[in-house]
Amino acid sequence: MALLALLTGALAVMARTAMSRAAAGGKVDHYYWMLVADAYRTQRGLPVRLGGKYLLEDDTQAYPPLFGWLLGRWGLATHATAAVFMLELIQVCAMAMLLAVFKAPYQAIALAAAFYMAAPILVMYNTQLNARILGDVFLFGLLAVEACAILATADVAARVCLWGVAVLLTALIILTHKMTLQLHLALLVPWTWALGSWLPVATLLMGAVLYVSIVGHRFARYQFRAHWDIVKFWNTHWPTLGGHQFGILRYMGSRRLVLRPAFIRPGCWES
Numbered sequence: 001m002a003l004l005a006l007l008t009g010a011l012a013v014m015a016r017t018a019m020s021r022a023a024a025g026g027k028v029d030h031y032y033w034m035l036v037a038d039a040y041r042t043q044r045g046l047p048v049r050l051g052g053k054y055l056l057e058d059d060t061q062a063y064p065p066l067f068g069w070l071l072g073r074w075g076l077a078t079h080a081t082a083a084v085f086m087l088e089l090i091q092v093c094a095m096a097m098l099l100a101v102f103k104a105p106y107q108a109i110a111l112a113a114a115f116y117m118a119a120p121i122l123v124m125y126n127t128q129l130n131a132r133i134l135g136d137v138f139l140f141g142l143l144a145v146e147a148c149a150i151l152a153t154a155d156v157a158a159r160v161c162l163w164g165v166a167v168l169l170t171a172l173i174i175l176t177h178k179m180t181l182q183l184h185l186a187l188l189v190p191w192t193w194a195l196g197s198w199l200p201v202a203t204l205l206m207g208a209v210l211y212v213s214i215v216g217h218r219f220a221r222y223q224f225r226a227h228w229d230i231v232k233f234w235n236t237h238w239p240t241l242g243g244h245q246f247g248i249l250r251y252m253g254s255r256r257l258v259l260r261p262a263f264i265r266p267g268c269w270e271s
Contacts (some may be wrong), residue, residue, distance in 0.1 A: 001105075001107040001108065001111055002107045002110065004111060004114075005107060005110040005111040005113075005114045006114075008111065008114035008115055008117075008118050009110075009113075009114040009117065009118075011118050012114060012117035012118035012123070013117075015118065015120075015123045016117070016123050016127070019123050019124060019127050029125075029128050029129060029130045030128035030129045030130075032053075033067070033068065033071060033129040033130065033131075034071075034129070035050055035053065036048070036050070036061065036063075036067075036068035036071065036072070037068060037071035037072040038072065039061070039068070039072065040065070040068045040069045040071065040072030040073060041072035041073065042072075046065055046215055046216070046219040047060040047061050047062060047065075047219060047222060048060075048061050048065075048068070049061065060222075062222055062223050062225075062226030062227070063131075063178070063223075064131065064174065064175050064176050064177060064178060064223065065175060065215065065219075066131075066134070066172065066175035066176045067131035067134055067176055067177070070134075071129070081127070081128075083129070084126050084127075084128070084129065084130070084133055085126075087133045087134055087137055088116075088117075088122070088126060088133060090137055091116070091133075091136065091137045091140055092113050092116055092117070094137075094140060094141060094144065095112060095113065095116065095140065096109050096112070096113060098144050099112060101148075131176055131177040132177055132179070132180070134176050134177065135173055135176040135177030135179075135180030135181075136177075136180060138169050138172045138173045138176060138180070139169075139173055139180050139183065139184055141169050142166055142169040142170060142173065142184070143187075143191070145162050145165050145166045145169065146162075146163075146166050146191075146195065146199070146200055146203065147195070148162055149162035149163050149166065149199070150195050150196075150197060150199075163199060163203060166200075166203045166207075167203050167206045167207045167210060168207070168210065169207070170184075170203055170204055170206070170207025170208070170210075170211075171207045171208070171210040171211040171214065173207070174207065174208060174211040175211060175214065175215070178227050178230070181227075182231075184204070185204075188200060188201065188204065
């Protein structure tokens, strides 16, 4: 197991080095978040505005605001790559601590950390600024805290504190990354069944209430409406992913090539 962990770790280092070099000139998300960081640093209130960012897209930004706020107000954009790696390190450390609590052997902990660092989606995306990694940290923390809360049957005070932390982490997920929220919703039913408790559902509802109290009901409606627009857009246009923005040649069942416009909706190109 130790050898496998070592080999996987070496593979992770090589893959990340190669991807960093390949992505040096194509950091689209990185450019967007640098603009957002400046907007949150210079503007007040929600939503912030980015004038002329994309064709046919509204200037107001419906993306969850926490990551942009941190970049702008804490200056994390100045050390962008280091900030992403720091968030990854936080998650690896949290995973290692959780496995240690469950008395996993050290070789298994090292192997889990190596597999995490070698995950293709992380190798590909975490070469640039993006909100996914912060959302992932919050979701991992939420699941870990809820599992610990279920196991802490003897200490009522500890359980109350843990569920309170879970409510806060739920609100932070909604504030950070919309696809992480989608993943949380997809996991909610099997996760509730695995824990044998409806408290995760109650935690989600209370976290949503906390989120609305932070951003206000007006921006909350705006964010969720834009979120739903994006989901509907990709549900319709998923087969044309990667095609030209203004027209897609699609092969129809009648063997005719038909020009079908792929209409752009506000925010549809956000990740």
